[in-house]
Amino acid sequence: MNQLRRIMVIGNSIEAWLSAAYLRARLPRNDYQIIVIETAENSMASSHTIFARPSSKNLHHILDISEANLSRVTHAKPALCATITNSKGAIIELPFGQYGVDREGTEFQHIWKFSGSQQPLAEFNLALMMHKAGLFINNAPKGAPTYDYGYILDEQGYENILKSKASTQHIIANSLKLNCGNKGIEEINCNGESLSADLYIDVRSNDFDMAWNHNHLKIMGGFDMLDHQSGMRLYRIQMAMERLFKLWPDREFAAIEIAEYNRLEKAQSVHINDMNRLLQHNIQGCSDALKRKIRLFESRGRIAIEDFEIYSKAEWIAALKAIGISAQNYDRLAHRISAEAALQWIDQLHTAIANLVQQLSNKNTGKQ
Amino acid sequence: MSEHIKKIIIVGGGTAGWMAASTLSHMLSGMKCDIILIESEEIGTVGVGEATIPPILLFNEMLGIDENLFIKETQATFKLGIEFVNWKKIGHRYIHPFGDFGVNFDVRPFHQHWLNQRAKGYGRDLFDYSLMVQACHKKKFMRPLRDQPKSALAGINYAFQFDASLYAKFLRQYSEKRGVVRIEGKIESVTQHNETGFIESVTTEDKRIFGADLFIDCSGFKGLLIEQTLKTGYEDWSEWLPCDRAIAIPCEKIAEPIPYTRATAHEAGWQWRIPLQHRTGNGHVYCSHYMDSDRATDILLKNLDGKPIANPNHLRFTTGRRKKFWNKNVIALGLAAGFMEPLESTSIHLVQTGLARIMSHFPNKGFVQADIDSFNERTLYEYERVRDFLVLHYNLTERDDSEFWRYCQNIKRSEILDRKIGQFAGHGRIIENNNDLFGSASWLAVMYGQGISPKYYDPITDQADPERVNAVMEQIYSAISNGANSMPSHYDFIKENCLT
Numbered sequence: 103m104n105q106l107r108r109i110m111v112i113g114n115s116i117e118a119w120l121s122a123a124y125l126r127a128r129l130p131r132n133d134y135q136i137i138v139i140e141t142a143e144n145s146m147a148s149s150h151t152i153f154a155r156p157s158s159k160n161l162h163h164i165l166d167i168s169e170a171n172l173s174r175v176t177h178a179k180p181a182l183c184a185t186i187t188n189s190k191g192a193i194i195e196l197p198f199g200q201y202g203v204d205r206e207g208t209e210f211q212h213i214w215k216f217s218g219s220q221q222p223l224a225e226f227n228l229a230l231m232m233h234k235a236g237l238f239i240n241n242a243p244k245g246a247p248t249y250d251y252g253y254i255l256d257e258q259g260y261e262n263i264l265k266s267k268a269s270t271q272h273i274i275a276n277s278l279k280l281n282c283g284n285k286g287i288e289e290i291n292c293n294g295e296s297l298s299a300d301l302y303i304d305v306r307s308n309d310f311d312m313a314w315n316h317n318h319l320k321i322m323g324g325f326d327m328l329d330h331q332s333g334m335r336l337y338r339i340q341m342a343m344e345r346l347f348k349l350w351p352d353r354e355f356a357a358i359e360i361a362e363y364n365r366l367e368k369a370q371s372v373h374i375n376d377m378n379r380l381l382q383h384n385i386q387g388c389s390d391a392l393k394r395k396i397r398l399f400e401s402r403g404r405i406a407i408e409d410f411e412i413y414s415k416a417e418w419i420a421a422l423k424a425i426g427i428s429a430q431n432y433d434r435l436a437h438r439i440s441a442e443a444a445l446q447w448i449d450q451l452h453t454a455i456a457n458l459v460q461q462l463s464n465k466n467t468g469k470q
Numbered sequence: 471m472s473e474h475i476k477k478i479i480i481v482g483g484g485t486a487g488w489m490a491a492s493t494l495s496h497m498l499s500g501m502k503c504d505i506i507l508i509e510s511e512e513i514g515t516v517g518v519g520e521a522t523i524p525p526i527l528l529f530n531e532m533l534g535i536d537e538n539l540f541i542k543e544t545q546a547t548f549k550l551g552i553e554f555v556n557w558k559k560i561g562h563r564y565i566h567p568f569g570d571f572g573v574n575f576d577v578r579p580f581h582q583h584w585l586n587q588r589a590k591g592y593g594r595d596l597f598d599y600s601l602m603v604q605a606c607h608k609k610k611f612m613r614p615l616r617d618q619p620k621s622a623l624a625g626i627n628y629a630f631q632f633d634a635s636l637y638a639k640f641l642r643q644y645s646e647k648r649g650v651v652r653i654e655g656k657i658e659s660v661t662q663h664n665e666t667g668f669i670e671s672v673t674t675e676d677k678r679i680f681g682a683d684l685f686i687d688c689s690g691f692k693g694l695l696i697e698q699t700l701k702t703g704y705e706d707w708s709e710w711l712p713c714d715r716a717i718a719i720p721c722e723k724i725a726e727p728i729p730y731t732r733a734t735a736h737e738a739g740w741q742w743r744i745p746l747q748h749r750t751g752n753g754h755v756y757c758s759h760y761m762d763s764d765r766a767t768d769i770l771l772k773n774l775d776g777k778p779i780a781n782p783n784h785l786r787f788t789t790g791r792r793k794k795f796w797n798k799n800v801i802a803l804g805l806a807a808g809f810m811e812p813l814e815s816t817s818i819h820l821v822q823t824g825l826a827r828i829m830s831h832f833p834n835k836g837f838v839q840a841d842i843d844s845f846n847e848r849t850l851y852e853y854e855r856v857r858d859f860l861v862l863h864y865n866l867t868e869r870d871d872s873e874f875w876r877y878c879q880n881i882k883r884s885e886i887l888d889r890k891i892g893q894f895a896g897h898g899r900i901i902e903n904n905n906d907l908f909g910s911a912s913w914l915a916v917m918y919g920q921g922i923s924p925k926y927y928d929p930i931t932d933q934a935d936p937e938r939v940n941a942v943m944e945q946i947y948s949a950i951s952n953g954a955n956s957m958p959s960h961y962d963f964i965k966e967n968c969l970t
Contacts, residue, residue, distance in 0.1 A: 105929050128577070130933050207497075207829075347577075349899065352929045358892040362901060394847070397840035404830070406844060409903045434474060434832045437501045 104353040105133070106300040110290070112139045112278070113305035116152060117339055119261055121303055121321065122268035124343040127165050137299070138272035139292055141306065152257045153184060155333035156198050156250035161340045165267050176259035180238045180251045182229040184417075186331045188382050194424040196332065196417040199229030199242070199249025202451060208435045210247075211403050211419065215429060216436035217444035221452045223423070227416065228455055237462045246458060252333060273297075280304075286316030286355075300353060303346075305339065313367040314360045319346065322371075328378050337412070341370060369410045377413055380421040396427060403429030473835045475683040476503055479672065481657060481695055482688035483509025485634050486804025486821045488641035489529075490686045493825045495648035496533050505649065506680060508672065510656040520744045520751045521549060521731045521815040522629040524568050529822045533644065541968035543640045545747040546632035547727040548611045548960060550602040552814065554919060556735040559868045564919035565730065566814075567602030569627035570911045572946045576934050580946075581914055583939050585898045585927035592940055596918055599947060601625055604954035606730045611960040622953035629815070631731060631744045631751075653680065657689075660699045668799045668837075669695060683835055684799050686828075687806045696792055696802040703793035710861050710881055711789035712874075713739050713811055717767055718753040718783045722776035726961040733813055735867075736769050737761065738874040742812060743775070747964065750776055755811050760874040787811075795849045796842045801828055808853055813863060816856050819907070823852060852907060858887040859908050859916070866891075866920035891922065898924035 111121045122138050129136070154161075162172060172178045183197040201223055202210030214223055224230050228242055229249035242248050279291040280302075289298045300317060307313070307320030314320070321342040329335045345366055349359045376392040379385050385392065391408050398404050399422050405415040413421075422428075436444065480490050491507045498505070530537060540546065551567035558564070572580030580599065587593035597603045601622055605611060614626035646652060655674035663670055671681035672695075687695040696702050708714060727745035734741045739756030754770035767782055791808030795801065803824045810816065827848060831841045861881055869875035883891070893899040894917045900910040931939075958966070 103926060103929055103932065105932060128930075133933065347930070348901075350928060350930045352897075352926065356896045358889065358896055359899065362889065362893060362899075366901075394840075394844065398844050401838035401840045404841075404844075409905055411904070431834070431836075431838075433830075434501070434834060435497065435829065437474070438497075438499070 106351065106353060107133065108135045108137070108299040109301045109303065110137050110139055110297070110299040111303045111305065112141060112275075112280075112290070114141050116257065116261055116264065116336065117305035117321070119264035119268055120336070120339045121305055121343060122270055123165050123264045124161075124340075124347075126268050126270060128347050136268070136270045137297075138268065138270060139275050139278065139290070139297075140272050141275050141278055150257050152255045152260055152336060153181065153331060153333040154253045154255060154336050155184070156252045157340065158252060158333075158336060161336075165264075167263060167267065171263070172253065172255070175263045176253075176255040178253045178255050181254050182233040182238065182249060182251050183420075184252070184332045186328065186381050188328070190383060192383070192424070194381055194421065195230060195233065196413070196420050197227050197229040197233070197249070198251055198414070198416075199227055200247050200414075200416050201419060202226040202448075203245070203247055205447070206435075206438055208433055208438065209403075209415075211429070212433035212436040213439070213444050214448055215403060215432035217441060217448045219445060219448045219452070221448070223419075225452060226448075226455060228458070229416075231455060231459050232462065235459050235463055237459065237466060239462065243458065246455065282318065286318035301351070312364065313342075314363045316355045316360070319363075328381060329374075332377070332381070334374055338370075338374075342367070366410060370412065373408070373410070373412045377417075377421060380425055383425050385425075396422065399429060400427055401429070402431045402433060404433065474501075474503070475832075475834060477682040478503060478505045478684045478686065479680055479682035480505065480507040480686040480688055481672065482690060482804075482806070483507055483638065483642070483652070484688065484690065484804065485638055485641075485818060486806070487686075487688035488638045488645060489818070489821050490688055490803055490825060491645035491650045492533055492641045492648075493529075493829070494686075495645050495650045497829050499648060504651070505645075506651045506653055506682070507645070508653045508655055508657060508674065508680065511654065512656060520634050520746070521552075521631045521742075521812065522818050523815050524627050524629045525819055525822060526629050535644070538968040540632075540640065541630070541964065544630075544632035544636040545749075546630045547746055547964065548729050549629045549631045549731060549815075550606050550611065550627075550729045551731075553606070553730055553732045554735070554863065554916075555732060556869075557733070557740075557863055557867060558919065558921045560871065564597060564915070565600075565603045565606050566912060566915040566919065567597075567600045567606070567627075568629060569600065569602045569625055571596060571914060572599040572943070572950075575942055576931070576939075578928055578931050579900075579910065582898060582928040582931050583934070583943065585924055586931040587936070587939060587943060589927055590936060592936075593943065594947060596914075599943070599950060600915075601950045601953055602627065604950060605957055606728070608954055608957070609726070609728050609960050610954060610957035611729045611963045612957045622949040623957070628729075631727075631746060633746055633748070633751075653678070657694060660695060662699065666798070667700070669699060684801070684833065687800050687802045688804050690805045691787055691809065693792065693802060693806040695800045696794075696797060696806055700797050700800055702797045702802075704788070705790050705793055706788055707790040707810070707857060708788055710857060710884075711810060711864070712757045712759065712877065713755045714786065714788055715739075715758045715763065715766065716753050716755045716785040716787070716811075717763070717770050718751070718785065719770065719774070719778050720749045720751055720780050721774045721778050723748070723750050724776045726959070727964075729960040731815065734773070735869070736773075737872040739766070740813065741770060741773055749779060750774075753812075755813075757874055760872065760877075791850070791853045794842075794846050795824070796845045799833075799837060801845075807849070810853070810857055810860055813860050814856070814908075816860075816907070820852070820856070823907075824849065848905075851905060854884065855886075855906055855908070858884050858890075859912070861887060862891070862913075862916055863920060866917070866922060868921055891917065895922050895924055897926045897928055899928070 111118050183195045186194045228247040275292045281288045287302045303319045305321045379388050398406050405418045480487050551565045553565045555563045574580050615621050615623040657672045658675045659673045661671045671679050673679050732743040738761035741754045744751035756766045787809045795807050804821050831845045864878040865881045900913050
């Protein structure tokens with residue numbers, strides 16, 4: 103088999119160093135040469151922090167970055183939700199935890215609606231409530247709504263940690279030209295010198311349609327604040343690397359596998375675009391999947407989970423409610439318990455969550 | 471909010487009808503909803519769907535059914551997979567097992583290491599690394615050791631083979647205990663709303679009128695409500711799945727039942743063999759364009775391993791699916807929804823998932839179109855994926871000994887199926903979608919079993935030291951082999967655990 107041996111990552115910042123670190127972690131040092139061609143252009147206006155979704159824990163496990171190390175080098179703060187400020191100035195919080203607790207196979211939001219509870223649905227989301235109170239514990243107590251968490255990281259610290267993990271040769275590109283042909287990149291000219299590799303990973307792309315063409319893999323970096331705030335900037339690179347590793351090519355670059363990569367990339371982009379449209383209050387001309395999601399939610403509060411879904415049901419509910427879409431009805435199965443029993447149970451849960459948040463808050467401030 | 475559904479009528483009482491009755495009576499308990507099932511003993515049921523796949527365990531669990539009681543009452547046996555005989559070519563056989571091959575390691579699927587080893591001239595046959603295949607060959611069975619997650623025996627995955635008529639009876643008892651009212655009678659006419667076309671009531675031959683808010687059509691191929699009344703339309707899939715006839719006949723059992731179903735390919739179709747405790751279920755699915763019923767019957771009777779205990783039951787069908795599974799206030803289940811032949815035992819499973827989908831889209835009298843559309847889209851997705859998986863068996867044959875098989879070699883694959891085959895044929899890749907019924911292990915078993923030998927393996931597997939990989943694979947083989955040897959015989963397990 104004609105193995106790839108030399109891989110060039112073209113770009114800068116988190117995008118480039120995360121790609122290089124991922125490859126370094128996955129590929130044996132003796133068999134694969136990884137070179138970062140560090141370009142000068144900025145992929146986005148830096149905000150000095152980077153937001154990592156809960157899935158980044160798996161990434162850090164692969165990269166062998168412990169939570170302690172992450173905390174020390176990047177001043178990592180746990181994040182129980184993604185806080186988005188959209189172009190209209192509205193603040194939307196997408197929680198990494200469920201609303202309430204499902205009961206007898208019925209999702210909580212249906213029982214809540216059926217019960218006629220006056221308490222806002224958000225108050226049953228422990229992740230949101232703790233976020234609002236500035237609290238954090240690693241795991242929800244037994245019986246409470248579950249959640250996961252991501253991180254807010256110092257961008258420079260994170261880049262440093264990725265650089266140390268990538269631990270690879272890098273060239274500062276003062277001038278760079280990619281000579282592309284029908285079969286991807288023929289060679290690159292960097293600082294007047296001709297360089298070549300078996301695979302080029304270009305992390306500066308915004309090309310949705312042809313992410314991978316022969317030996318040229320283009321990965322979309324986070325190009326706007328929305329991607330940055332929602333954690334998509336990091337997530338896109340993580341997923342691209344996982345897909346690439348799953349479909350790792352040899353020098354023949356099988357067309358069917360490249361097509362599969364591009365198909366999966368496109369499916370991911372559709373989900374991200376759909377969510378971004380909701381967050382921007384702009385659903386004109388949205389995908390069929392989003393239209394379906396909206397219609398289904400409006401009718402009875404149900405969330406359709408599509409293939410290669412990225413966001414949790416709770417995140418979709420939060421985004422839909424944020425733009426004023428609410429469920430007109432609820433799942434009939436909520437009626438498996440009586441309205442009185444449902445309301446009583448909902449009230450108890452509300453009290454339990456409020457008490458828990460209060461206890462944690464007291465603990466934080468030293469009160470008993 | 472519009473009014474709740476207060477009355478449901480299920481038309482037809484075969485496997486699908488009683489599965490619907492039991493599920494609805496369980497899920498809607500305490501919700502003041504009357505459930506009526508109308509069936510006629512005169513019509514009888516098709517009831518050939520006697521074999522299942524592992525998700526049936528979830529169905530039983532959801533209903534709170536005692537598994538041992540279920541085994542006893544339905545004369546059931548356990549099932550670890552399906553053996554395909556003569557599908558790739560005459561004389562060839564392989565088992566599609568329930569469950570994984572080997573154990574993934576070094577962040578790569580097991581079969582990729584196996585492909586790598588094979589390319590280097592080492593290794594055993596892929597099927598040697600399946601606990602379920604080894605257990606099938608040794609006619610052994612036990613339930614998984616879930617409390618010992620590191621044991622090979624923790625990974626046992628199983629389903630059941632049972633007598634469909636006894637299963638319907640079992641579920642009838644379950645349903646009637648939970649308030650389902652069974653009406654004996656043949657439906658003579660159906661009344662629809664003048665403007666909406668929604669079904670308002672059905673009238674039996676003895677002039678009793680039964681009205682309801684929601685109707686579940688389990689009336690079989692004819693689709694009494696979904697087709698004969700609502701004219702929903704049927705999409706013919708015989709271009710992909712050309713068989714259109716079946717003959718079913720039970721025979722005496724001649725040996726202890728084995729823990730797998732057998733599907734033996736013949737010159738214009740295939741024969742099923744389903745071993746139960748008290749008898750063996752058999753049938754011949756064939757294509758009438760290439761074979762007449764006398765010849766098909768002859769082949770079936772010659773290939774029974776025991777004396778027939780009933781007359782052959784001849785069935786006609788067109789593979790395909792209803793254009794809408796849910797139309798107005800009628801939801802079709804079972805044969806009324808579509809038919810794709812029982813090659814991978816999906817008939818009962820499709821009823822089960824249809825019911826799960828009804829529950830997750832349960833309507834009120836307002837019948838929101840978004841819910842109906844979502845139900846239909848998701849059901850269609852599932853039907854198409856099952857169809858693709860079935861086509862795989864026919865299309866990948868090397869047989870060219872008859873017109874039928876030559877036709878099958880040239881079946882036009884769907885884009886998704888073509889992609890799956892292409893990906894596997896290259897580097898042995900299998901990409902799963904999260905809503906797929908058949909997982910990677912099933913695709914691997916059938917694609918490899920039918921003769922696709924990937925040209926390459928995953929290049930990443932070259933990273934590992936081949937001697938270490940060889941040692942790991944031998945350890946896996948030993949664990950599986952020892953595990954299978956330590957299991958009791960299938961029939962002993964039934965006798966000792968389920969019949970007391």
